[in-house]
Amino acid sequence: MRKFVAHRLKSLITSNPPHHQLSSSSTYYYTSRLARFLSSIASDPSSMASDQSTPPVTAASLNPKVLKCEYAVRGEIVSLAQKLQQDLQANPGSHPFEEIIYCNIGNPQSLGQQPITFFREVLALCDHPSILDRSETQGLFSADSIERAWQILDQIPGRATGAYSHSQGVKGLRDTIAAGIEARDGFPADPNDIFLTDGASPAVHMMMQLLIRSENDGIFCPIPQYPLYSASIALHGGTLVPYYLDEATGWGLEISELKKQLEAARQKGITVRALVVINPGNPTGQVLAEENQRDIVEFCKKEGLVLLADEVYQENIYVPEKQFHSFKKVARSMGYGDKDIPLVxxxxxxxxxxxxxxxxGGYMEVTGFSPEVREQIYKVASVNLCSNISGQVLASLVxxxxxxxxxxxxxxxxxxxxxxxxxxRRAKTLEDALNSLEGVTCNKAEGAMYLFPRIILPNKAIKEAESLKxxxxxxYATRLLNATGIVVVPGSGFGQVPGTWHFRCTILPQEDKIPAIVSQLTEFHKKFMDEFRD
Amino acid sequence: MRKFVAHRLKSLITSNPPHHQLSSSSTYYYTSRLARFLSSIASDPSSMASDQSTPPVTAASLNPKVLKCEYAVRGEIVSLAQKLQQDLQANPGSHPFEEIIYCNIGNPQSLGQQPITFFREVLALCDHPSILDRSETQGLFSADSIERAWQILDQIPGRATGAYSHSQGVKGLRDTIAAGIEARDGFPADPNDIFLTDGASPAVHMMMQLLIRSENDGIFCPIPQYPLYSASIALHGGTLVPYYLDEATGWGLEISELKKQLEAARQKGITVRALVVINPGNPTGQVLAEENQRDIVEFCKKEGLVLLADEVYQENIYVPEKQFHSFKKVARSMGYGDKDIPLVxxxxxxxxxxxxxxxxGGYMEVTGFSPEVREQIYKVASVNLCSNISGQVLASLVxxxxxxxxxxxxxxxxxxxxxxxxxxRRAKTLEDALNSLEGVTCNKAEGAMYLFPRIILPNKAIKEAESLKxxxxxxYATRLLNATGIVVVPGSGFGQVPGTWHFRCTILPQEDKIPAIVSQLTEFHKKFMDEFRD
Structure with missing residues (x-):
């Protein structure tokens, strides 16, 4: 029996490829995972059975890349939140708060944000086109939503919103999106460069799947990063090569840091294939200056890296002094054409x-690859047939x-x-509140949907955490949840400079709830510090 | 320069894992792929540049698993069809047919099938709930669609159809689906076993990702198979272990064949992890007898295989003597409970x-795995956050x-x-027409959406094909397309007994078009045989 456990542990542990390094905080991470794994096999007698009666599939016999993958924004803390929510439903008053406030994930409508009426009108009409020429429809829907629905239906072969589309998405919708990109950037966009996807996540997975051949291939990611990247790199068996954003300069992206980390990775035998830049930043909220973006483009060009530009927060800018510039616009304005730099x-x-x-819904705009590479991207897209048509329609509308x-x-x-x-306003209120807490500093959310405050935790708290693995x-985040119902994601899920501690908190609760959140957070933090202050 | 090409070829060729075997027809496949690759690098001067100016990413430097993957139903023949369609639009009369008839893929609405009104009513109302209590809505929508939309909205937390749901899908919708499964099977179904997905393809990928650790892990697939399976296994780096369906007995699935192939795979050092069964069959159209299903369940149980049951055609049965039985129902009726057999x-x-x-929209029902394995499945689902809500709603409706x-x-x-x-009726008419052709035999489509006729090709035609690589x-399929505009998929994309030749043709063109298709096909086939008859 001991031998069997040893075998399972070995297979779990060797799933950690040699070159992987996020930060020393990941040690905690894996320790905690190992602890959970050990307790799971101890508590499940069936998994300790002899080989003869071992079930065909055990956790230890799954793909080690899957075992290695972690996805913090829906991880342990969210499971606890769901449990507490069930408690509250079953026994109101069983916890010192009335509801769970999910600040763990950028999910605005789950917290009460209402959809844009025009978008939903068009979606509904495309779902049920047979009402388009009914007189009642004029009274229920705006004239331009009816007109737009007709336009979109005419772009879909056979007006068949229930048919698989071209694997890159309906051509007419890609035309609209390309026109939107042109209007945004002032540079041409080609509908054949657009791949419509079920949100941005499958697009990121697709690029990782294409680029990663083995653990010797590295993908350059900011630390802190959105855990989709670490999860996708792990699932595809590559190595995350970190570059640290500089918290002291508002999460600045320094080219010197890129150079240093690229050199270090190459010395370890890693072929760095691509640079991920998240702008506006997630979880960090900074908006890159155009000058900085030019340097990044130049760096990718010089070092032969694919530039993977996560620009999903392009409309979320909250400070007048900053503007969004797409990396494609920046590259084109530097004189780099489609043949000069691979950019997604x-x-x-x-x-x-x-x-x-x-x-x-979502899309990726893929430029700067050879026709043969493009053919491979198309092939991977075609294996999943197409993305959902409502999402495609909505991507054209936004x-x-x-x-x-x-x-x-x-x-x-x-x-x-x-x-x-x-x-x-919510970003500013929460930022101010966080900065007023003992031992907490929080950079401004210039964009995106998050704050990522740093907490200087007392040694006593760190020791208590260590004793709990x-x-x-x-x-800290677990204590906060148990005390207030507020769900945030620990910084260790995103990566951070070793020895520093953070959490990510969305700015998405409805505005009338913000004062209560601020006071609950403030009260909790004060008590926490009183309990653990060195 | 020669050295560079040699290097690229080597990396392409070694992407073919040692144990992979589909049928000898796959030789043609790879030969043709290699030929295309060689011609592509010959015609692209940039890809022949010296190492200094090589672009960061070339086709040869992509993930070899991606290069290896093929997806015939949207492959070369479809690209040709799209080209011909563009020709026809630009120059009507440029080809000896007026339109392209896409019989390559099960995409009913692209060929004019109308959606079910009730389903679309509910989808539209869920997309734009603010019209639900408007008086005009009563005139436009059926009363039960309005009632259903309210029910569904009440199942979605905050009625937020624009929010990410639970990673397995909205709990209330899973309750509805579980109730539907219970009603279908007469055995209990647990909503916690349901994972809603963006169609069935991502669900299949998810299971492959979980089960495949290396090329030494095999997935048992029917030959002929739906190419999603070979594509997904290739993308995840596993080995497709074939079992041949017996064309002579109406594409029968013989346990003796399973045993033989399992033994052969094991002797090659392959760990066979799962058995894929497609019922009703794709591309083969057979509906398994319950007795046969029992034997398959018993085989999986005895050999420790996960049973992956592709049951997407469960409503498509066309012969009165056959009925669909889910594998879960069959397993439960044999007395196997949730702990006894892993079944998806x-x-x-x-x-x-x-x-x-x-x-x-789609779902997988996952039973028979340990809680730790389930946790890993959930984690992989959570990395993509959730499937699209309209698809989830629709899955609950069907x-x-x-x-x-x-x-x-x-x-x-x-x-x-x-x-x-x-x-x-369409299946029968097409089946009869095919069987009337010289050298063509076609099993009945008992279910699904396809016919998979066998063609005895004259040697002269085979030689001509070989000379064209x-x-x-x-x-044959290319000739058919060029002569008639009818798009079918060559059997080699699905796998077939070496030396036999087939094509897959959907039964989906609208009924009024079937006579013309039959006469075009008949005329083409006659001419083809006249040209090549030995």
């Missing part, structure tokens, strides 16, 4: 002011919203501005 | 009488359609029966 831009309908996460003069323009603008202005920030 | 059933909204391919007494029941039944009865059936 990811966009999603889940973010922006629309926040349509449940629709799973890139081509109502214009001045359209019937919906005024209400659309009011809805959009209302959401973005409120998000900016938890990362100190996971310990 | 795949279902999709793309097939059945609804054919809602563009909605990308498992819980209108009932006797509901306002929509009569029209719903008429739509459903009309589609299924017409499909049965094409599989003989691909040669």
């Amino acid at each position: 831009s990811f966009q999603s309908v889940s973010k922006g002011y629309y926040g349509e996460c449940g629709k799973r 890139m081509s919203p109502p214009k001045v003069g359209d019937e919906s323009y005024e209400s659309y603008s009011a809805e959009k501005d209302g959401i973005l202005q409120s998000l900016a 938890k990362a100190p920030d996971a310990f | 059933s795949f279902q999709s909204v793309s097939k059945g009488y609804y054919g809602e391919c563009g909605k990308r 498992m819980s359609p209108p009932k006797v007494g509901d306002e929509s029941y009569e029209s719903y039944s008429a739509e459903k029966d009309g589609i299924l009865q017409s499909l049965a 094409k599989a003989p059936d691909a040669f």
Whole structure:
């Protein structure tokens, strides 16, 4: 029996490829995973059975890349939150809070944000086109939503919204998106470069699948990063090569850091294939300066890296001094054409002011690859046939919203501005509140949907966490959840400079709830510090 | 320069794992792929550049698993069809046919099948719930669609159809689906076993990702098979272990064949992890007898295999003597409970009488795994956050359609029966037509959406194909397309007994087009045989 456990552990442990390094905080991570694994096999007698009666599939006999993958934004802390929520439903009053406030994930409509009316009108009409020429429809839907639905239906072969489309998405919708990109950037965009996807995540997976051959292939990722990247790299068996954002300069992306880490990775025998840049930053909220973006483009060009530009928060900018510039616009404005630099831009309908996460729409704009590489990208896209048509329609709508003069323009603008202005106020209020806490510093959320405060935890708290085999920030986040119902994600899920501790908190709770959140957080933090202050 | 090409070829060729074997027809396949690759690098001067100016990513430097993957139903023949379609648009009359008839893929609505009204009503209302209590809505939508939309909205936390759901899908929708499975099977189903997915394809990929550790892990697949399986196994780096369906007994699945192939695979050092069964069959159209299913369950139990049951055509049965039985029902009726046999059933909204391919809805019902394995499945699901909510809603609708007494029941039944009865007639007409052709034999389509006729090709045709570096059936299919505009998929894309040739043709063109298709096909085949008859 001991031999069997040893075997299973070995297979779990060797799943950690030699070159993987996130930060020393990942030690906590794996320790905690190992502890959970050991306790799971101890508590499950069937998994300790002799080989004869071992079930065909055990956790230890799964793909080790899957075992290695972690996805913090839906990890342990969310499972605990779901349990507490069930407790509250079964026994109201069983916890010192009335509801769970999910600040773990950028999911605006789950917290009460209302969808943009025009977008939903068009989606409904495309779902049920047979009402388009009914007289009642005129009374229920805006004139421009009816007109847009007709336009979209005419772009879909046979008006068949229930048919698989071209594997890159409906050509007419890609035309609309390309026109939207051109209007945004002032440079041409080609509909044949657009691959519509079920949200940005499958697009990221697709690029990782194409680029990663083995653990000797590295993908350059910011630390802190959005855990989709570490998860996808792990699932595809590559190595995450970290570059650290500089918290002291507002999560600055320094070219010297890129050079240093690239050199270090190459010395370890890693072929670094691509650079991931998340702009505006997730979880860090910074918006890159155009000058900085030029340096990044130049660096990728010089070092032969694919630039993977996560630009899903392009509409979420909250400070007047910053603007979004797509990497493609920056590269083109530097004189680099389509043949000069391989560049993939990811966009999603889940973010922006629309926040349509449940629709799973998005696209990637793929430029700078040879026709043979493009053929391979197309092939991978075709294996999943196509992305969902409603998501495709919505992706075309967010890139081509109502214009001045359209019937919906005024209400659309009011809805959009209302959401973005409120998000900016929420970001500022939460940032100020966090900065007023003992031992907490928080950079401004210039964009995106998150704050990523640093907490200087007392040694006593760190020791307590260690004794519980938890990362100190996971310990803090668990305590916060148990005390207030507020769900945040520990910084160790995103990566951070070793020895520093953070958490990610969305700015998405509805504005009338923010004061209560601030006071609960403040009260909790004070008590926590009182309990553990050195 | 020669050295560079040699290097690229080597990396392409070694991407072919040692144990992979489909049939000798795959030789044609790879030969043709190699030929295309060679011609592509010959015609692209940039890819022949010196190492200094080599672009960061070339086809040869992509993940070899991706290079190896093929997906015939959207492969070369479809690219040719798209080109011909563009020709026809630009120059009507440029080809000896007026339109391209896509019989390559099960995409009913692309060929004119109308969606089920009730389903679309509910989808539209869920997309734009603010019209639910408007008086005009009563005139536009059926009463039960309004009622159902309210029910569904009440199942979604915060009625937020634009929010990410639980990673397995909205709990209330899973309750509905589980109830539908119970009603179908007469055995309990647990909503916690349901994982909603963007169509069945991502679910299949998910299971492959979990089960395949290396090329030494094998997945047992029928030959002929739906190429999603070979593509997914290639992408995940495993080995497809074939078992041949017996064409002579109507594509019978023989346990003796399973035993023989399992033994052969094991002798090669392959760990066979799972058995894929497609029932009703794709591309083969057979419906398994319950007795046969029992033997398959017993075989999986004895040999320790996960049973992956592709049951997406469960509503597509065209012969009165056959019925669909889910493998879960069969296993439970044999007395095997949830702990006894790991079993995954795949279902999709793309097939059945609804054919809602563009909605990308589906689910897998996962039973018989330990909690630790389930946790890993959940984790992989969570990395993509959730499937699209419209697809989730639709999956709940197809498992819980209108009932006797509901306002929509009569029209719903008429739509459903009309589609299924017409499909049965189309299957029969096409089957008879194929069987009347010289050298063609075609088994009955008892279910699914395809016919998979065998063609005895004259030696002269085979030689001509070889000289063009094409599989003989691909040669036939290309000739058919160029002569008639009818797109079918060569049998070599699905696998077949070496030396036999087939093609897959859907039964989906609208019924009024079938006579013309039959006469075009007949005329083409006669001419083809006249040209090549030995």
